Amino acid sequence: MTTVLIADDQPLQRFGFRMLLESQDDMTVVGEAADGAEATRMTAQLRPDVVLMDVRMPGLDGIAATRRIVADGGPSRVLILTTFDLDEYAYSGLRAGASGFLVKDAQPEELLSGIRAVATGDAVVAPSLTRRLLDAYVHHLPATAEPAGSADSPDPRLSPLTERETEILRVMGQGWTNTEIAERFHLAESTVKTHVGRILAKTGSRDRVQAVILAYETKLVG
CATH class of the missing domain: 1.10.10.10 (Winged helix-like DNA-binding domain superfamily/Winged helix DNA-binding domain)
Incomplete structure (x- = not known):
């Protein structure tokens, strides 16, 4: 069973992700965080397999939270969620140690397969976005x-x-x-x-x- 922590400052977005993930037999949501500081604390406590991390959150943003989670050396891996136009901080998220990135409006099956890939130690590198992202930064x-x-x-x-x-x-x-x-x-x-x-x-x-x-x-x- 893949355990997931959802970190997003929008309650409706978190609700949508939770509904999707919990409809799967092999996934369970262990917690929700509304900002980076909360995501860091909850990751340390719950040790989820995957943290679904929004980039832009109040206070400690998703990049700083990713850096802290990776530095902690725990088993949790971070999957960054970025906007369709390639969030200006997404490159920094990868440099901080995230295991990949997906666009927020990805198809549900893309998100699910991305989470499964990251949970098994792989990385999510969407070819269509990789070139644009790295070219930009x-x-x-x-x-x-x-x-x-x-x-x-x-x-x-x-x-x-x-x-x-x-x-x-x-x-x-x-x-x-x-x-x-x-x-x-x-x-x-x-x-x-x-x-x-x-x-x-x-x-x-x-x-x-x-x-x-x-x-x-x-x-x-x-």
Whole structure:
């Protein structure tokens, strides 16, 4: 049973999420928080599998709350909810350690599958939104003295990767799904999953979202 904490300052929104989640046999809502501070406290107490986190809330916002939850080192994983026009803080949420993001007006099945994916340790990276989000906020990345992806000064974080793994990380950064990667490189999807797992392990990326951010930070894409 996947346990979920809903953090949103709008009571009607929380009610809608609760009704949807509790209609599922494999999910239960363990609590509701109206702001980031309450979400942080309740996460520490209840240890839900997933925190459904709104970004814009009064007081402590969803980004700061995500940062605190991740820093706490508990088992809870955060799924950020952003507005359709890509909330200006969503990129910061991913940097803070969130396991993914979804738009608030996503189809119910998208939200449910996203929660299930995050609960099992995967990340939710919607390809259609990933590129737009990272393109919009790539200028927030720290400047480097030399192009990280140049032949004479490769970024040391990429040095453990094989040539194939580097190529796969590049297309991950472009928002490609495992299925699309498998088709492009003529690989079985299970082989792609193995490569992705090795990329995460070798680069120390918490999940796929962090690997995508790494691809931008190292100028592998951009």
